[in-house]
Amino acid sequence: MKKLFFIAFLSLLAVSCGKYEEGPGISLLSKKNRITNVWSLSSRMTNSQTTNLSNSTWKVEINDDETYNSQATYLGIPFLNESGIWKFSTDKSQLLTTPSGSSNTDSWEIIRLTKDELKLKYISGGDTIVDTFTGQ
Numbered sequence: 020m021k022k023l024f025f026i027a028f029l030s031l032l033a034v035s036c037g038k039y040e041e042g043p044g045i046s047l048l049s050k051k052n053r054i055t056n057v058w059s060l061s062s063r064m065t066n067s068q069t070t071n072l073s074n075s076t077w078k079v080e081i082n083d084d085e086t087y088n089s090q091a092t093y094l095g096i097p098f099l100n101e102s103g104i105w106k107f108s109t110d111k112s113q114l115l116t117t118p119s120g121s122s123n124t125d126s127w128e129i130i131r132l133t134k135d136e137l138k139l140k141y142i143s144g145g146d147t148i149v150d151t152f153t154g155q
Contacts, residue, residue, distance in 0.1 A: 038111060041131035041138060050111050053134050055083045058152035060091075065148050079152065081105060087116060114139060 038050075046053065060077035063070040077091040077099070085106055091099035103118040114127040130149065131138035137152040 039129050039131055043131075043133055046133070048134060050107065050132060051083070053132050054081050054114070054137065056081060056134070056137075056154040058137050058154055060150055061153045062151040063148060065146050067147075 058079045058081065060072065060075075060079075063072060075091065075093045077089070080088045082088075085104055087103060087105045089099060089101045090097065101118050103116055103121070105114060105116045107113065108115060108126070112129060114129055115124050116127070117124045125141070127139040127141050129138070130140050131151075135154045137154070138149060139152075140147065140149045142148070
């Protein structure tokens with residue numbers, strides 16, 4: 020009986036923890052612990068087509084104190100240096116960022132969140148963009 024209860028409990032736990040489209044289904048780390056990292060853009064899909072990133076870099080540091088720093092370069096020339104605050108949406112399905120000195124909040128749908136991989140989807144100018152970041 021204990022074995023059956025344990026299997027049923029684990030099954031329920033696995034189903035209830037699967038918040039993101041690409042997983043993970045279950046994690047012992049909290050979502051905040053998993054998202055807190057230094058992330059580097061490793062791939063981008065625009066309307067399901069691979070985008071060439073060979074001339075660009077993008078690094079985002081998401082801190083435990085709910086601040087972030089974002090830096091990007093193209094052809095070695097810096098074009099983004101932004102800091103601000105971040106939080107999860109109420110249901111933790113989205114990452115919300117607000118740059119310092121701004122009242123505008125950007126929303127990113129979280130597709131995958133592990134301690135080593137962060138996948139975000141957003142709409143820009145009618146294009147659907149999926150960015151995949153790897154943790155350092």
